[in-house]
Amino acid sequence: xxxxxxxxxxxxxxxxxxxxxxxxxxxxxxxxxxxxxxxxxxxxxxxxxxxxxxxxxxxxxxxxxxxxxxxxxxxxxxxxxxxxxxxxxxxxxxxxxxxxxxxxxxxxxxxxxxxxxxxxxxxxxxxxxxxxxxxxxxxxxxxxxxxxxxxxxxxxxxxxxxxxxxxxxxxxxxxxxxxxxxxxxxxxxxxxxxxxxxxxxxxxxxxxxxxxxxxxxxxxxxxxxxxxxxxxxxxxxxxxxxxxxxxxxxxxxxxxxxxxxxxxxxxxxxxxxxxxxxxxxxxxxxxxxxxxxxxxxxxxxxxxxxxxxxxxxxxxxxxxxxxxxxxxxxxxxxxxxxxxxxxxxxxxxxxxxxxxxxxxxxxxxxxxxxxxxxxxxxxxxxxxxxxxxxxxxxxxxxxxxxxxxxxxxxxxxxxxxxxxxxx
DNA sequence: TCTGGGGTCCTAGGACCC
DNA sequence: TCTGGGGTCCTAGGACCC
Numbered sequence: 168x169x170x171x172x173x174x175x176x177x178x179x180x181x182x183x184x185x186x187x188x189x190x191x192x193x194x195x196x197x198x199x200x201x202x203x204x205x206x207x208x209x210x211x212x213x214x215x216x217x218x219x220x221x222x223x224x225x226x227x228x229x230x231x232x233x234x235x236x237x238x239x240x241x242x243x244x245x246x247x248x249x250x251x252x253x254x255x256x257x258x259x260x261x262x263x264x265x266x267x268x269x270x271x272x273x274x275x276x277x278x279x280x281x282x283x284x285x286x287x288x289x290x291x292x293x294x295x296x297x298x299x300x301x302x303x304x305x306x307x308x309x310x311x312x313x314x315x316x317x318x319x320x321x322x323x324x325x326x327x328x329x330x331x332x333x334x335x336x337x338x339x340x341x342x343x344x345x346x347x348x349x350x351x352x353x354x355x356x357x358x359x360x361x362x363x364x365x366x367x368x369x370x371x372x373x374x375x376x377x378x379x380x381x382x383x384x385x386x387x388x389x390x391x392x393x394x395x396x397x398x399x400x401x402x403x404x405x406x407x408x409x410x411x412x413x414x415x416x417x418x419x420x421x422x423x424x425x426x427x428x429x430x431x432x433x434x435x436x437x438x439x440x441x442x443x444x445x446x447x448x449x450x451x452x453x454x455x456x457x458x459x460x461x462x463x464x465x466x467x468x469x470x471x472x473x474x475x476x477x478x479x480x481x482x483x484x485x486x487x488x489x490x491x492x493x494x495x496x497x498x499x500x501x502x503x504x505x506x507x508x509x510x511x512x513x514x515x516x517x518x519x520x521x522x523x524x525x526x527x528x529x530x531x532x533x534x535x536x537x538x539x540x541x542x543x544x545x546x547x548x549x550x551x552x553x554x555x556x557x558x559x560x561x562x563x564x565x566x567x568x569x570x571x572x573x574x575x576x577x578x579x580x581x582x583x584x585x586x587x588x589x590x
Numbered sequence: 591t592c593t594g595g596g597g598t599c600c601t602a603g604g605a606c607c608c
Numbered sequence: 609t610c611t612g613g614g615g616t617c618c619t620a621g622g623a624c625c626c
Contacts, residue, residue, distance in 0.1 A: 200594090201593090201594035201595075202594050202595065203592095203593090203594065204592085204594095205592075205593055205594055206593060206594060208594070208595095222593090222594090223593085224592070224593040225592075225593085226591075226592040226593080227592090227593085229592095242594085242595095388599095388600060388601070389599095389600075390599070390600065411598095413597085414597090414598080415596090415597075415598090416596090416597095417595075417596055417597075418595090418596085419594095419595065419596085420594085420595075421593090421594065421595090464593085465593090466592095466593060511594095513595090570594095571592095
């Protein structure tokens with residue numbers, strides 16, 4: 168049977184979350200900044216209308232912010248994750264199969280629904296329910312492939328006459344919309360590819376769809392070939408209800424200000440390693456390879472840029488933060504260079520195994536800690552419950568490297584002290 | 591002054607094997 | 609003088625996504 172995908176996507180998600188508990192900001196332009204208050208990562212529709220570009224460093228738009236009274240927020244992931252969870256559980260109540268694709272998007276499997284009227288009615292119902300229950304506006308696009316569903320969603324956002332729902336199951340409607348869509352708006356076509364395609368005279372999504380898939384494969388790769396097939400209604404990207412297991416875990420962050428001492432950077436690094444360890448245990452996996460990296464700013468023209476990174480292997484895969492910290496410090500010592508002002512550091516875990524499945528060699532050392540599983544589980548439980556944080560000694564140096572979050576909103580839905588008060 | 595973080599997949603090229 | 613062919617594995621780098 169021909170599949171039908173629906174893509175549900177929250178409008179201006181982070182900005183909408185910030186407005187949710189602030190009715191006074193209803194018609195105000197709102198932007199949300201990346202970690203460290205660096206770049207613009209979300210804009211309300213009013214901010215978009217003012218021409219604020221996605222990804223622009225905030226210091227470059229200070230004049231507009233002042234002139235138009237744009238309200239700024241630091242990223243508040245506790246809030247966004249909780250609102251996202253509400254949206255996703257609502258979708259799971261409404262549709263048989265849901266693939267959570269990102270914090271603000273999900274694919275629904277609607278295969279089997281033949282009638283366009285029923286599809287559109289369903290889309291409207293999703294929209295109304297989420298708006299009523301959670302207060303977030305979503306758009307819905309429906310089509311026989313994921314790439315076309317993305318396109319349908321895009322159209323639902325762009326054209327108000329659609330009332331936020333577009334059914335793109337008919338071939339004629341597909342071709343009509345493809346002709347109106349610039350090639351760079353196609354899912355899977357980024358800046359580089361769209362430039363190359365334009366050089367070849369391919370400007371619209373329809374022109375890409377009408378290029379023979381074989382030729383695209385020869386000149387580019389199977390990835391773009393799949394996109395071409397998907398644009399023509401041939402589903403190549405499958406529905407994934409269960410998220411695939413992770414292959415790597417990264418924890419990295421820019422510092423609030425330049426870091427120059429080894430003590431600071433090692434404390435920051437241990438903090439990131441601890442977070443990475445938590446994520447690893449949540450996945451119920453153990454890692455054998457760990458990579459550490461430290462960087463100076465690439466934007467400073469008068470100073471030499473330094474970027475050091477080094478990987479190392481544990482003798483046995485581990486999910487014990489003590490093992491991970493020890494290895495990361497060994498690696499850090501080898502890439503640390505005195506005299507630089509560092510702006511970013513991070514750690515990456517890879518080469519994962521299920522707990523206890525690694526085949527160790529005859530001469531390998533046995534695991535170093537016998538209390539590992541129970542200690543880590545206890546640590547995670549305490550830190551998760553928010554009963555006060557427990558951490559390793561190396562993390563405890565002063566946190567003067569911590570990121571900037573000057574415009575943070577309250578954790579309205581996840582912290583008792585931040586709950587909204589109604590008088 | 592001030593430029594995010596966390597992922598995935600694919601390809602080319604080198605090392606190595608028989 | 610003549611110097612193969614086919615395969616795997618690994619890594620770095622590039623491209624994309626949100």
